[in-house]
Amino acid sequence: MTAAQLEFRQIACLRGDRLLFENMSFTLKAGNAAIVRGANGAGKSSLLRIAAGLLKPWQGTVGSGGRIAWLSEQAALDSHLPLGRALAYWSKIDGREEKTATAALEAMDVAGLTEVPVRMLSTGQRRRAGLARVIASGAPIWVLDEPGNGLDSTALARLEAIVADHRQGGGIALVATHQALGIDNAIAIDLDTLQ
Amino acid sequence: MKPLAAIIMRDLRIAFGHGGALLPVIFFLLVATLYPFAVGPDAVVLNRTGGGLLCVAALLAALLPVDRLVLPDVEAGILEQYAVRGMADEIVAAAKIVAHWLSFCPPLMVAAIPAAALLKLENEVIVRIELSLLISTPGLAALSFATSALTAGLRSSAALAGLLMLPLAIPVLIFAAGSLAPQGTGAIKLLAAVSLLLLAGAPFAAGAALRTLRE
Numbered sequence: 001m002t003a004a005q006l007e008f009r010q011i012a013c014l015r016g017d018r019l020l021f022e023n024m025s026f027t028l029k030a031g032n033a034a035i036v037r038g039a040n041g042a043g044k045s046s047l048l049r050i051a052a053g054l055l056k057p058w059q060g061t062v063g064s065g066g067r068i069a070w071l072s073e074q075a076a077l078d079s080h081l082p083l084g085r086a087l088a089y090w091s092k093i094d095g096r097e098e099k100t101a102t103a104a105l106e107a108m109d110v111a112g113l114t115e116v117p118v119r120m121l122s123t124g125q126r127r128r129a130g131l132a133r134v135i136a137s138g139a140p141i142w143v144l145d146e147p148g149n150g151l152d153s154t155a156l157a158r159l160e161a162i163v164a165d166h167r168q169g170g171g172i173a174l175v176a177t178h179q180a181l182g183i184d185n186a187i188a189i190d191l192d193t194l195q
Numbered sequence: 196m197k198p199l200a201a202i203i204m205r206d207l208r209i210a211f212g213h214g215g216a217l218l219p220v221i222f223f224l225l226v227a228t229l230y231p232f233a234v235g236p237d238a239v240v241l242n243r244t245g246g247g248l249l250c251v252a253a254l255l256a257a258l259l260p261v262d263r264l265v266l267p268d269v270e271a272g273i274l275e276q277y278a279v280r281g282m283a284d285e286i287v288a289a290a291k292i293v294a295h296w297l298s299f300c301p302p303l304m305v306a307a308i309p310a311a312a313l314l315k316l317e318n319e320v321i322v323r324i325e326l327s328l329l330i331s332t333p334g335l336a337a338l339s340f341a342t343s344a345l346t347a348g349l350r351s352s353a354a355l356a357g358l359l360m361l362p363l364a365i366p367v368l369i370f371a372a373g374s375l376a377p378q379g380t381g382a383i384k385l386l387a388a389v390s391l392l393l394l395a396g397a398p399f400a401a402g403a404a405l406r407t408l409r410e
Contacts, residue, residue: 053281
């Protein structure tokens with residue numbers, strides 16, 4: 001795959017009549033990661049949605065090279081389907097083999113739950129299933145909004161490990177979190193100090 | 196093409212697997228059952244008014260699934276995932292309209308046979324009803340979906356959907372009822388034109404609405 005890249009050029013974000021941030025520029029190249037921090041309502045999610053292409057920035061442009069995997073607060077898995085089949089849907093959409101989904105489920109330690117309907121999963125299990133979807137997509141750019149929410153310490157360690165793996169393989173991670181996540185050499189984007 | 200087929204298959208599975216596709220059919224049959232109780236079992240009256248009644252019933256049946264076509268996918272974050280994958284909202288809307296039509300039209304066409312029997316309609320009228328259903332349902336399905344996208348997330352969206360959709364469906368109703376007359380070939384052509392117009396416009400209206408939902 002060509003080298004992944006995510007670039008913010010002079011981005012400003014306006015929500016309603018509040019200017020959340022402006023003149024935001026950074027570049028993430030293969031293997032880079034950035035952690036977005038900030039108080040509630042500071043614009044963490046907006047920044048990530050702009051990066052994922054879901055929200056148009058008020059000013060500036062986003063340049064992204066490579067497919068994006070997006071994790072929001074919803075796992076985006078069909079709640080009535082067993083986890084395995086719900087995940088297989090996205091594998092089909094992405095044109096990926098089904099065994100990548102199986103490997104992803106194992107990476108997040110939810111492989112034992114493939115027969116369980118998604119609606120029966122606990123918050124933490126659903127979060128892990130959502131992360132498995134991100135891994136299975138095979139996309140080089142990960143945009144994760146509060147990936148650690150609802151995860152216990154073992155699962156948090158797994159999350160740190162998969163992000164490290166992903167970067168090792170030339171991937172990019174843009175993560176918004178209010179938790180302490182062990183992501184080495186990450187660019188810190190603090191929205192509180194930008195005001 | 197493959198992702199679109201996957202979207203259509205998923206929507207069909209949800210429509211048929213959760214009984215969502217059954218609801219309009221039951222409503223349609225209920226109207227046909229209740230009508231003779233209201234106007235009496237006089238075969239002449241039923242035969243003259245029954246066809247038009249079924250057109251109205253089909254139109255109102257199209258309104259029933261409107262609150263479930265878009266909102267669940269928005270809430271589950273499914274539509275966002277399509278957008279992140281670079282699928283155009285118009286294309287996603289078109290795929291979902293196709294799926295909705297497939298879950299709406301065939302069951303209604305099957306239900307039209309017992310419904311016509313309940314209203315003592317003549318055989319040639321039944322044939323014309325089936326034909327007009329086949330031609331009008333693509334337009335109605337497209338209109339339902341566009342309405343659903345436009346009203347998703349609004350309070351009292353169901354009531355609003357009716358106010359939004361029914362006036363736009365009046366041409367469909369007029370030409371569908373007109374096509375039931377023995378000399379109704381002209382009406383059939385106009386019905387097809389109206390249906391095509393709705394079908395062509397709906398993905399763009401729905402796509403714009405889906406984009407706004409992400410803001």
